Amino acid sequence: MSTCTTVSQDLDEPIAGTAATATTWLLLEQPGPWGAKALTQSHLDPALGRALEAAAQGTGVRIALIRRPGRHADYKRPSERRVYAAHTVPGGVWLRTATVRDPRQLLELDLAALGRGEHHTFDKVLGGHAHTGDPLALVCTNGKRDRCCALLGRPLAAELAASGVDGVWEVTHLGGHRFSPTLLVLPYGYAYGRAEADVVRRVLDGVREGRIVGEGCRGNSAWERPGQAAELAVRRTTGESAAEALSVVRTEGAAPLWEVTVAHADGRRWRVDVAQGAAQPPRPEKCGTSVLGSPARMDVVAVRELRTTATATALAG
Template sequence: MSTCSTVSRDLDEPISGTAATATTWLLLEQPGPWGAKALTSSHLDPALGRALEAAAQGTGVRIALIRRPGRHADSGTPTARQAYVAHTVPGNVWLRSAMVRDPRRLLDVDFAALGRGDHGSFDSALGGRHHTGDPLALVCTNGKRDRCCALLGRPLAAELASSGVEGVWEVTHLGGHRFSPTLLVLPYGYAYGRAEAHAVKEVLHGVQEGRIVVEGCRGRSAWERPGQAAELAVRRATGEYGAQTLAVVRTEGAAPRWEVTVAHTDGRHWRVVVAQGASLPARPESCGASVLGSPARMDVVAVREPATTTALAG
């Protein structure tokens, strides 16, 4: 039986504009097994998981659990665990880290401020500090959510870790498991699909140089899906790969058609027409799903600079 990722790959389903949306990511180390909804179905106290979900609601913060690559035996509760928080909006990109002995201290953090890009409450509650090490490479491996994440994500995470790549973690859920193996790179917040180890190493090398690799990129989590597709289209059209140079400054319209303004730090801007379509034929959107669906896709119709137009195939 074909998996959802095999079907998506065989259909050459486009991946641009499919990243999970979050201005800020909050990551908490939680070893051991994860259930489909990991914040409330792991060794983390489910009451704490529910409280964290409620605290983050509507703030732009997305919470995920992470663990080191490898086997995940039931090893009990760790005495200390790693926590990270990253803000992904250009002009205010940062990554902070802390060691946490009592994860309930996370409830002392101001989630609305985190979503706006202010890390002060994280630092004061947890003793957070600026992360000066390698970028984080988060590989989705939550097989309880979708088996493709286990079948494809775990080997990728293990291969990266065994080859000496720093900053590699397994993560609970990044969305779009039909694009497995999926990857999120922080601090910039770009997601990738159908990832392979050699390509991930190139992506991470680029991040260390402040450069974005567009190949295989699903989009930047800071933007909604039309903005993700528009920004990547501008990068392809102009060859601009600086991580901090482009920002989505306006999105006009509503589904199924938007006009997105993408601005460069040098003053240039582009107006990008994005249309929502359906990826056909209908099929299960995840492994084990009994209902057929047609996933939404973001098609870039045109990229316009002032007084110029570049038409793109939709």
């Protein structure tokens, strides 16, 4: 039987420019089962879940639940929970962690400040500190949102954990079920799709060295979808792999056509034309539905390096 993932892969649907968007991720450990809307459909107090969702609106913060891979013991009230916050905008990337006994403490956080990249609220309220271990590998396993996330995501998370990869967590939702198994790697915030264990290991090795692996990359969550596609296109064009080398500094236009300016830390700039198209033919965008859709796709039309003052000086010399 065909699934949304097999149909997407058979049609060779482009994967670049499909990552969830968030300047900052806030992750709360919550064991046990998750519903489709996990913040309000798990053993987390649903009133707390609704309050966190409301508080995050418009802040750039995306809140998700995480749990360790494996059998999910049904602990309704774990004594302690791990919490992470990660800011993903290049030049200001950080990953903080804390342990809390009462998840209601998260309501005391200044989420707008977290979204701007200020971690003082996380440190002050939760006793947070810099995460010094391996990067986080977050694998979407929420089968209540789409069965592919469970059928493909859970085995990937289990295999990574069993092979000794540290920092592996299951996560509630990363978007793009049809690209399962999907993965988010923190602190840099690059998302991956159709992930296989050997590729994930290379991705994590790269992150430890401050590099980004382009294979299977959906984009950096710090940028909107046109910016994600543009930045990845510049990486492909230049061979740049340094994690924080590139930033999206301007996006002009509106659907279906944008001009995106991508800047390098060394001063170089590129103008990238990105067009929004519709993936054809129409198909179910998730399992369990007969409704056909044509997912939006980001197509890079052109990449042009801009002649900056620094470039002109170098050429003149």
